[in-house]
Amino acid sequence: MIGYTTFGTNDLERAAKFYDGLFGVLGGKRAMATDSLVLWATGPGSPMVGVIKPHDGKTATHGNGTMIALAAKDKAQVDAIYAKAIEFGGRDEGKPGPRGGNFYAGYFRDLDGNKLNAFFMG
Numbered sequence: 001m002i003g004y005t006t007f008g009t010n011d012l013e014r015a016a017k018f019y020d021g022l023f024g025v026l027g028g029k030r031a032m033a034t035d036s037l038v039l040w041a042t043g044p045g046s047p048m049v050g051v052i053k054p055h056d057g058k059t060a061t062h063g064n065g066t067m068i069a070l071a072a073k074d075k076a077q078v079d080a081i082y083a084k085a086i087e088f089g090g091r092d093e094g095k096p097g098p099r100g101g102n103f104y105a106g107y108f109r110d111l112d113g114n115k116l117n118a119f120f121m122g
Contacts, residue, residue, distance in 0.1 A: 005068055008053070008062075009112050022110075025081045028049075029042075062112060069116070077120070082107075090108040094106065094108075094117075096118070105120075
């Protein structure tokens with residue numbers, strides 16, 4: 001159902017380097033890039049996640065309660081995604097671990113304060 005989602009950024013180059021490393025763990029590659037937008041995908045027709053400079057020219061901010069969840073293939077990949085985010089300067093919002101039932105997730109914020117998680121259900 002989701003075609004793509006974007007996060008606002010005030011430093012496109014810095015954000016793109018962060019996500020190049022992070023999405024590389026999931027097999028993601030740049031699918032599109034302009035002077036104001038970079039999108040990543042895992043293959044043709046797959047949903048994309050991107051960073052963008054706000055079109056209105058105002059400062060990008062993160063939304064309270066807004067979060068993007070990255071589906072991992074197993075718990076080890078959740079751990080790897082979280083570790084890569086922290087390695088590239090992301091901020092911890094909850095180390096990887098069980099979150100009830102069969103849900104395993106790690107939470108972090110990117111360099112602009114946007115919240116993400118990596119999760120596995122199984």
